[in-house]
Amino acid sequence: xxxxxxxxxxxxxxxxxxxxxxxxxxxxxxxxxxxxxxxxxxxxxxxxxxxxxxxxxxxxxxxxxxxxxxxxxxxxxxxxxxxxxxxxxxxxxxxxxxxxxxxxxxxxxxxxxxxxxxxxxxxxxxxxxxxxxxxxxxxxxxxxxxxxxxxxxxxxxxxxxxxxxxxxxxxxxxxxxxxxxxxxxxxxxxxxxxxxxxxxxxxxxxxxxxxxxxxxxxxxxxxxxxxxxxxxxxxxxxxxxxxxxxxxxxxxxxxxxxxxxxxxxxxxxxxxxxxxxxxxxxxxxxxxxxxxxxxxxxxxxxxxxxxxxxxxxxxxxxxxxxxxxxxxxxxxxxxxxxxxxxxxxxxxxxxxxxxxxxxxxxxxxxxxxxxxxxxxxxxxxx
Ligand SMILES: *Cc1c(COP(=O)(O)O)cnc(C)c1O
Numbered sequence: 280x281x282x283x284x285x286x287x288x289x290x291x292x293x294x295x296x297x298x299x300x301x302x303x304x305x306x307x308x309x310x311x312x313x314x315x316x317x318x319x320x321x322x323x324x325x326x327x328x329x330x331x332x333x334x335x336x337x338x339x340x341x342x343x344x345x346x347x348x349x350x351x352x353x354x355x356x357x358x359x360x361x362x363x364x365x366x367x368x369x370x371x372x373x374x375x376x377x378x379x380x381x382x383x384x385x386x387x388x389x390x391x392x393x394x395x396x397x398x399x400x401x402x403x404x405x406x407x408x409x410x411x412x413x414x415x416x417x418x419x420x421x422x423x424x425x426x427x428x429x430x431x432x433x434x435x436x437x438x439x440x441x442x443x444x445x446x447x448x449x450x451x452x453x454x455x456x457x458x459x460x461x462x463x464x465x466x467x468x469x470x471x472x473x474x475x476x477x478x479x480x481x482x483x484x485x486x487x488x489x490x491x492x493x494x495x496x497x498x499x500x501x502x503x504x505x506x507x508x509x510x511x512x513x514x515x516x517x518x519x520x521x522x523x524x525x526x527x528x529x530x531x532x533x534x535x536x537x538x539x540x541x542x543x544x545x546x547x548x549x550x551x552x553x554x555x556x557x558x559x560x561x562x563x564x565x566x567x568x569x570x571x572x573x574x575x576x577x578x579x580x581x582x583x584x585x586x587x588x589x590x591x592x593x594x595x596x597x598x599x600x601x602x603x604x605x606x607x608x609x610x611x612x613x614x615x616x617x618x619x620x621x622x623x624x625x626x627x628x629x630x631x632x633x634x635x636x637x638x639x640x641x642x643x644x645x646x647x648x649x650x651x652x653x654x655x656x657x658x659x660x661x
């Protein structure tokens with residue numbers, strides 16, 4: 280058991296009534312450690328991608344941790360965030376005029392997804408100060424510089440190469456400053472693609488600087504880190520030496536959501552009833568897919584359910600050999616609402632199921648209220 284889980288178990292034992300289940304519990308210490316470890320390994324800046332977890336209390340308490348900035352993808356997220364000192368980037372293909380206006384007004388850096396957004400930004404020119412722009416490049420723009428990786432899926436984010444060149448011309452012609460560019464090749468892609476991304480980015484820096492006639496200040500190489508990136512055997516020394524080839528006037532950054540948040544969050548739900556149908560045992564919980572959609576694994580072909588820790592009257596229940604197993608189910612009337620599996624014993628009413636690795640996307644990627652079910656509360660571990 281790691282330190283934050285041990286702490287959570289102790290707090291649930293001592294102050295059971297302080298936690299209303301179902302709930303998420305986040306460890307600020309884990310967020311800080313995850314952020315610092317990854318940033319140190321990369322040797323670059325590291326931007327936090329807010330959509331992974333936008334719990335307000337947590338973000339406010341983590342403001343000082345995310346020293347290199349936060350990336351925001353919606354007006355909702357923008358309004359949620361208190362104004363801090365660290366940079367904020369807004370980035371969304373569908374960002375419209377009112378979102379862009381709000382972003383400029385609150386001094387965000389705009390990441391331009393398409394030429395239409397650039398036209399909107401031009402309308403605000405001269406009316407409000409606009410921070411130097413970042414151009415978001417579609418991953419396909421890299422393929423002319425490095426061998427395109429087999430089996431990568433196309434996506435719709437950012438500018439095509441042709442549009443990127445036009446964007447540079449427009450910016451130059453109208454005196455819109457460009458800080459640099461941003462490319463993101465998708466979640467989980469880092470170990471496989473980071474080196475080729477950096478190699479292509481080196482060439483793109485030259486082309487951008489030639490075209491603009493002034494030096495860039497920022498290159499965002501994306502991310503796509505697994506939450507267990509430390510066990511992937513990626514050669515960070517070699518990667519850092521590749522990054523040292525970038526001109527020293529450029530601030531290199533990466534961005535991450537999952538690797539910073541996933542292991543820092545727990546989901547806790549209480550078993551209400553236990554029943555058996557045709558030999559299959561179920562623990563019916565007070566939380567399920569309506570509060571933690573990802574646990575139901577609706578998007579995987581072969582479901583391997585998470586195995587929560589079970590806390591009974593303050594102690595962790597230990598599995599016994601040969602004993603049965605049961606499925607934990609939620610509250611939603613949806614037959615997909617199976618959120619976990621307990622092996623080696625049967626759960627009992629009143630047991631608490633603690634799911635680890637629920638800090639990224641579990642709360643934010645849970646669909647809007649269904650059956651008017653209550654949403655999960657959120658707590659911070661002290
Ligand atoms: C969602 C997103 C991320 C974060 O992805 P993780 O897999 O959570 O690290 C980073 N960059 C962009 C552009 C994104 O849209």
